[in-house]
Amino acid sequence: MDILNQLAETFFDWEAMGEVLPKMFAVGLPNTIVLAVVSGIIGTAIGMLLALMGISRNAAARWIARIYTDILRGLPPVLTILVIGFGFGPIIRELTGSTSPYPMAIAALSLMSGAYIGEIFRSGIQSVDKGQLEATRALGFSYGSSMRLVVVPQGIRRVLPALVNQFIALIKESSLVFMLGLLATEREIFQIGKDAAANSGNLSPYVAAAIFYLALTIPLTHFVNFIDARMRAGRPEKKEPDEAAAVVGKGAQA
Amino acid sequence: MSEFASGSLTAKNIHLSFGSNHVLRGIDLHVEKGTTASVIGPSGSGKSTLLRVMNRLIEPDQGDILLDGRSVLKDNPDELRRRIGMVFQQFNLFPHKTVAENISLALRKLRGMSKEQAREEALAQLDLVGLKHKADSRPANLSGGQQQRVAIARALAMKPEVMFFDEATSALDPELVKGVLALMADLAQGGMTMVVVTHEMGFSRNVSDVVTFMDAGVVVESGPPEQLFTNPQTARLQGFLSDVL
Numbered sequence: 001m002d003i004l005n006q007l008a009e010t011f012f013d014w015e016a017m018g019e020v021l022p023k024m025f026a027v028g029l030p031n032t033i034v035l036a037v038v039s040g041i042i043g044t045a046i047g048m049l050l051a052l053m054g055i056s057r058n059a060a061a062r063w064i065a066r067i068y069t070d071i072l073r074g075l076p077p078v079l080t081i082l083v084i085g086f087g088f089g090p091i092i093r094e095l096t097g098s099t100s101p102y103p104m105a106i107a108a109l110s111l112m113s114g115a116y117i118g119e120i121f122r123s124g125i126q127s128v129d130k131g132q133l134e135a136t137r138a139l140g141f142s143y144g145s146s147m148r149l150v151v152v153p154q155g156i157r158r159v160l161p162a163l164v165n166q167f168i169a170l171i172k173e174s175s176l177v178f179m180l181g182l183l184a185t186e187r188e189i190f191q192i193g194k195d196a197a198a199n200s201g202n203l204s205p206y207v208a209a210a211i212f213y214l215a216l217t218i219p220l221t222h223f224v225n226f227i228d229a230r231m232r233a234g235r236p237e238k239k240e241p242d243e244a245a246a247v248v249g250k251g252a253q254a
Numbered sequence: 255m256s257e258f259a260s261g262s263l264t265a266k267n268i269h270l271s272f273g274s275n276h277v278l279r280g281i282d283l284h285v286e287k288g289t290t291a292s293v294i295g296p297s298g299s300g301k302s303t304l305l306r307v308m309n310r311l312i313e314p315d316q317g318d319i320l321l322d323g324r325s326v327l328k329d330n331p332d333e334l335r336r337r338i339g340m341v342f343q344q345f346n347l348f349p350h351k352t353v354a355e356n357i358s359l360a361l362r363k364l365r366g367m368s369k370e371q372a373r374e375e376a377l378a379q380l381d382l383v384g385l386k387h388k389a390d391s392r393p394a395n396l397s398g399g400q401q402q403r404v405a406i407a408r409a410l411a412m413k414p415e416v417m418f419f420d421e422a423t424s425a426l427d428p429e430l431v432k433g434v435l436a437l438m439a440d441l442a443q444g445g446m447t448m449v450v451v452t453h454e455m456g457f458s459r460n461v462s463d464v465v466t467f468m469d470a471g472v473v474v475e476s477g478p479p480e481q482l483f484t485n486p487q488t489a490r491l492q493g494f495l496s497d498v499l
Binding site for chain 1: 309344346405
């Protein structure tokens with residue numbers, strides 16, 4: 001029983017958890033959400049640009065997108081965050097006078113997620129039936145307008161579930177920015193938990209952090225499943241047999 | 255007394271290769287204003303490709319295309335395609351837009367109509383094909399025959415001078431074919447200039463003014479339907495007709 005008691009004390013020390021809660025709500029949670037949402041938005045913009053470059057008829061654009069994607073997807077996130085944070089941080093400090101690594105953290109997360117989102121968008125756009133482009137062009141639209149008005153919107157729609165999954169990954173990866181040494185007011189869920197655990201010598205604050213992450217990610221996971229199912233089945237509406245309606249075409253031959 | 259501002263269409267000595275594959279080998283085709291030409295032939299004979307070359311979805315390697323007697327190869331291809339409507343085997347409606355939006359999109363963006371104007375015109379076109387009541391449905395909720403009629407309305411809304419039909423009934427269930435063919439026959443009777451690539455021999459025989467038989471990238475025989483169907487001159491056409499009739 002000693003071991004069980006010890007485990008319970010280590011992970012489920014309610015007092016230690018209670019102490020960290022106010023800071024989690026006031027500092028950790030908002031920062032995690034800001035990091036994930038802002039880099040999600042910037043990453044989506046980068047991803048859209050990469051996807052359009054990736055399917056472009058210009059070979060140079062395709063190559064640039066390819067190389068960017070291969071590198072950013074091929075590196076461990078922790079390495080990218082460190083290199084961008086510590087490598088470019090001093091330059092930004094010089095230019096702006098700001099010592100906060102926060103913008104660098106967002107930049108690193110955006111650049112990484114951009115590479116993944118670019119691949120998601122590209123596969124979505126390329127999965128649109130080529131008859132769509134052909135029909136749009138046959139109406140007299142240019143290649144660019146056809147892509148913008150018909151092909152790309154369909155491609156995006158169909159990768160929405162993958163996009164939400166990527167956002168879930170971003171919420172989790174945002175925990176890695178603790179390595180850049182954020183100011184006290186900039187700390188996110190993981191680091192708040194980590195600080196409290198270090199101070200109290202008890203791991204319960206980590207468990208608190210875990211609960212916060214799960215509260216964000218589990219609903220999103222189910223949201224993905226929901227839109228996935230909705231897109232597979234379509235909105236219910238009744239089909240009806242053809243014939244009946246045509247007011248023209250009484251001169252049927254054939 | 256044509257309901258349409260249609261024009262004649264001529265293809266002269268069209269050649270096209272994909273790599274080493276010589277798909278079209280000197281095709282000549284002439285469609286008089288207000289008449290219907292049907293193009294028949296076995297799969298892979300180049301019929302569908304010919305349509306795509308004539309509206310420059312694919313640029314020919316050699317040859318000329320004339321609309322109303324004037325060469326269009328130097329025109330802007332996007333503007334050329336606004337003058338030629340096209341209907342596809344797979345309908346190719348835009349699944350993310352309503353039926354009415356499928357039609358109004360080009361009217362708004364290419365013809366510069368206001369949203370209200372374009373919708374009104376879309377509804378008028380839908381009325382002509384008997385589907386006004388489906389204006390706000392999504393294409394996926396329509397039957398194949400209804401979808402193809404919407405596709406025809408979408409093409410007609412642009413007031414084309416010529417209409418292309420690329421095996422427009424091949425993807426339809428048998429019981430839905432008749433309605434679409436009837437609509438096409440009405441267009442032909444209304445004086446639209448049409449090029450119809452089809453496997454429907456009955457339609458080809460009864461509705462078209464000229465039938466062209468293609469095989470392996472060349473025009474093998476061409477003439478009035480009575481002549482081709484009752485008195486085929488070449489062994490290839492005789493063989494084809496005995497296979498499909």
